[in-house]
Amino acid sequence: MSPARLSDVGIASCRSCGRVVATLRAELSFTPGVEPAVHWYESERQCRCRATRLPRPAALPASVKVRLGDLRAAAAAARPWEELTGRPPLRLVV
Numbered sequence: 001m002s003p004a005r006l007s008d009v010g011i012a013s014c015r016s017c018g019r020v021v022a023t024l025r026a027e028l029s030f031t032p033g034v035e036p037a038v039h040w041y042e043s044e045r046q047c048r049c050r051a052t053r054l055p056r057p058a059a060l061p062a063s064v065k066v067r068l069g070d071l072r073a074a075a076a077a078a079r080p081w082e083e084l085t086g087r088p089p090l091r092l093v094v
């Protein structure tokens with residue numbers, strides 16, 4: 001069992017071939033005040049371009065940071081879980 005809740009924040013597609021590269025997933029702790037952890041998951045990768053790299057979480061666009069801020073606020077306020085997971089993932093090009 002995971003001690004955190006997961007929310008898909010974004011889906012990255014390749015700038016060259018347009019195929020899916022990875023999903024950006026946020027892990028929200030049940031402990032208040034803990035920053036969401038973000039990780040790339042490449043299990044459904046379709047892009048085979050060697051040059052395509054995923055940005056480090058710290059280098060993600062502002063739209064991702066806004067979404068993470070919303071998730072953090074929703075988690076802190078103990079709002080319904082659907083508010084954290086109900087929004088469609090952001091489309092990112094890498």
Ligand SMILES: [Zn+2]
Nearest residue numbers: 014017047049
């Ligand atoms: Zn590609």
